[in-house]
Amino acid sequence: MESALLYIAGAIMMGLGALGAAVGIGVLGGRFLEGAARQPELIPMLRTQFFIVMGLTDAVPMIAVGIAMYVLFAVA
């Protein structure tokens, strides 16, 4: 019973983390392309900023995956 709850906890962690980050990075990438299409000369600067924000957004699901893996394989 308890290990079943842990599996569900891991699944929710990974799923919701991935959901939020997918929306976030989707919006971010779309805006990056819009900005790049409007002002192609700004692409190097925009790319740097894009990667910074992507790293911030990407951190959350990565951490969730790591903790979920720990819960699934080492605790359960």
Next chain:
Amino acid sequence: MSDGETLTSSEYIRHHLQNLTYGQHADGSWGLAHNAEDLAEMGFWSINLDSMAFAIGLGLLFMWLFRKVAKSATADVPGGLQNFVEWVVEFIDDSVRGSFSGKNPLVAPLALTIFVWIALMNTMDLVPVDYLPFVAGQLGVGHLKIVPSTDPNVTFAMALSVFFLVLFYSVKMKGFGGFIGELTLHPFGKWGMPFNLFLEGVNLLSKPVSLALRLFGNMYAGEMIFILIALLPWYAQWTLSLPWAIFHILIVLLQAFIFMTLTIVYLDMAHHVEDHH
């Protein structure tokens, strides 16, 4: 697996996630922790020898390498190593000029140190998970975690150092009264002081916590996935570990870059004397 006997997969994972810790046992003697119970008994007054050794070793490697290149720098056609170091220094210089508006000779060297040091510590993640722990196991060392940035002690130490610099420069640039005023008078004027203090306090304290946890979480998750891949049979491991390692190179450099960028931004905010309200 380092010690010949068969382990279950969760024992294997736990073994790989334990640091080589030196501290005081429950019976009063000093020594290394052999399992999780020892670790729990030691509590706060213990030190992770492997994190310290790898972190300091990589820091020395960075200083030695960059010093050597700086000593032998030529105005002629530079060699590959000098090119690389110049490229790194210029990259940091650009980043600092781009986002730091004050005047402080400390910031650029700090940013260079943080970037290269964290990048080196994270790169240890790309060493296959069993190589060094296996060698250490043969030499009689039971536990070894080779990536210092998967140890929250290391990441929190770096984040707290940055945080103290932020406090120091806030007080130095704005004066003690100015800093307190910034904390208490900000969104709602002087009649909303407790609420202002709460908001600004959370804002201030969340900086080192998020800085440390972001780096730790990313590296820990990456290491965890490498360990899980290492549970597969040996002939199948490369199908997963190779793509993950290639993707992980991005994370390794990106996290070092983000830590550095946020350090510069926080220090820039500390230097920014606000007088428009």
